[in-house]
Amino acid sequence: MDPLSHALIGLSTFSLINSPSFSNPACLGAVIGSIAPDLDIIARIKGDYVYLRHHRVESHSILGAIFIAFSITILMSLFFGLQSIKETLIWSLIGIFSHILMDFLNSYGVALLYPFTKKKYTLNLLMIYDPVVVILCLYIMFFKFDSAIEYIVLPGIFVGYLLMKALEKNRLINRLRIHFKDDYSLEAIDIMPSTLNPFKWDYIVSTSCQYIVGEIHSVKGKINHFRSLRKVWSPIVEKTLKEDLGIYFKSFSPIFHIDIDFKEKLTIKLTDLRYRIRNEFMHFAFFYYDENQQLITSEFQPFGLKNRIKI
Numbered sequence: 001m002d003p004l005s006h007a008l009i010g011l012s013t014f015s016l017i018n019s020p021s022f023s024n025p026a027c028l029g030a031v032i033g034s035i036a037p038d039l040d041i042i043a044r045i046k047g048d049y050v051y052l053r054h055h056r057v058e059s060h061s062i063l064g065a066i067f068i069a070f071s072i073t074i075l076m077s078l079f080f081g082l083q084s085i086k087e088t089l090i091w092s093l094i095g096i097f098s099h100i101l102m103d104f105l106n107s108y109g110v111a112l113l114y115p116f117t118k119k120k121y122t123l124n125l126l127m128i129y130d131p132v133v134v135i136l137c138l139y140i141m142f143f144k145f146d147s148a149i150e151y152i153v154l155p156g157i158f159v160g161y162l163l164m165k166a167l168e169k170n171r172l173i174n175r176l177r178i179h180f181k182d183d184y185s186l187e188a189i190d191i192m193p194s195t196l197n198p199f200k201w202d203y204i205v206s207t208s209c210q211y212i213v214g215e216i217h218s219v220k221g222k223i224n225h226f227r228s229l230r231k232v233w234s235p236i237v238e239k240t241l242k243e244d245l246g247i248y249f250k251s252f253s254p255i256f257h258i259d260i261d262f263k264e265k266l267t268i269k270l271t272d273l274r275y276r277i278r279n280e281f282m283h284f285a286f287f288y289y290d291e292n293q294q295l296i297t298s299e300f301q302p303f304g305l306k307n308r309i310k311i
Contacts, residue, residue, distance in 0.1 A: 001102045002129055003035050009102060010034025010095040012137035016151060020141065025076040026084055026091040033095025036068050037103075048302045049309045052252060060100050061114035069093040102126070102133070105162070107192040107274060118251055124192040125165040131198060132161055172201055172216050179223055180205055180212070190255060191216070192274065204255050204273050211257055213273055226279060229257045236260070240268045240287050245298040245311045249285045266293065
């Protein structure tokens with residue numbers, strides 16, 4: 001989720017039971033905490049490869065949240081003294097966990113259990129920018145509550161919205177299963193919210209012999225096929241996935257396609273199937289081998305084929 005949305009969520013959460021004021025260290029703690037996990041963008045100084053290795057890992061874990069909350073509290077104490085230090089710590093934690101929760105709800109996921117595992121957990125329910133969440137936050141911030149019912153209704157609307165998205169996701173998976181079951185031997189169906197359109201979901205259908213990638217409209221039920229990618233496997237693929245970049249790419253993307261090209265020199269291409277921009281995939285890895293199938297070089301290409309990072 002984008003930083004502005006995270007900040008709105010942190011501030012509106014504080015506003016549910018307090019009057020927001022940036023002279024209040026607890027309020028500041030909630031807002032700073034709600035955006036602080038994304039400070040892992042500092043790793044981008046060392047390039048996209050390092051940044052993506054750490055994005056939503058250390059700073060988005062439970063242990064990381066506790067460390068950041070204490071750091072924010074210490075920082076606030078330098079400016080505001082020791083007043084409200086316990087309240088500041090609590091609201092910093094709430095702000096941080098609101099950030100982690102929202103990132104857990106979208107497609108990229110968070111490494112909640114780091115350092116025990118770098119696996120990223122996700123529910124694939126919300127877009128990176130979700131208009132319903134933003135509207136709820138703005139209402140909380142700009143309209144004074146007149147009754148206790150509003151304190152129950154507004155969080156209830158958010159929970160109900162998440163439940164509706166979960167039911168919608170399940171309904172669309174069943175729709176895709178019915179659509180493809182007669183022609184393919186299905187293995188798995190993954191869907192995730194579209195990057196920009198709240199009424200569309202991207203899908204990846206895995207069959208015994210190929211991946212089928214496309215989008216489905218949540219209201220019309222219309223299924224648009226984007227591309228079919230044949231599955232391949234060979235000993236060189238197994239070797240590739242044991243290379244440093246191969247190990248990284250498997251942890252980076254839970255759903256990727258493997259392609260083998262023998263035209264000029266043996267090339268293995270890994271494509272992350274989750275994200276597309278203008279119907280083009282975003283993240284790739286290339287491995288180049290000599291005639292003896294020894295690795296010459298490998299390249300990570302995040303955010304497009306023009307961004308080449310030699311590993």
